[in-house]
Amino acid sequence: MEVILLQRIGHLGQMGDVVSVRDGYARNYLLPQKMALRANKENLAQFEAQRVQLEANNLEQKKEAEAIGEKLAGQSFIAIRQAGDTGQLYGSVSPRDISDVITEGGFTIARRQVVLERPIKELGLHDVTISLHPEVSVQVMINVARTQDEAERQAQGEDVTVIKDEAIELETFDPDAEEHGGSYDAEESSEEARE
16 A cells, blocks of 8 residues: 655655555554555545645654653663563563663653563663654663662672572581580581592
8 A cells, every 4th residue: 555654654665655564553653653654646636735734743752752762762761570680581571561661761651662672671771762752762771670678789789680509619617616515517528538
């Protein structure tokens, strides 16, 4: 289906371009969202009559998005999730979760504005792109942690997902230690183990 774009769409083109898209994409997304019109003589004439107004609206929306982007860029938000000892999440952090966390932080973001290349499925710090306008995108940091304390430690650069293998030292009982009624001495047992 041929459509006239009413705004810039990253992978399709600029405002006013006549592009060919799949019928389902046009009927289910572009037309209901008022991002495009069917390309016919009447709609081309209507678009040309409204072009100046549409460009002015687009410019105004872009300025608003840039103002919000300046405040939002570089912000860090914490998402608390359950995870295993290795840092693997029980589930994932979705665009809806990210938009909810950012909205709780004082910015109004719709889930369709969150651009994720792949789902977030592990603890840690993750860069996420927020598309405020087709021409304005900013990066935010999503700190995925099990607790608030863990999130603070991650923000300082500590890796909370590493399971430290502690060497198990063999301990021997020292019956000559009178103070405690006998004691375990790990140093002697490790020296004996080396010999």
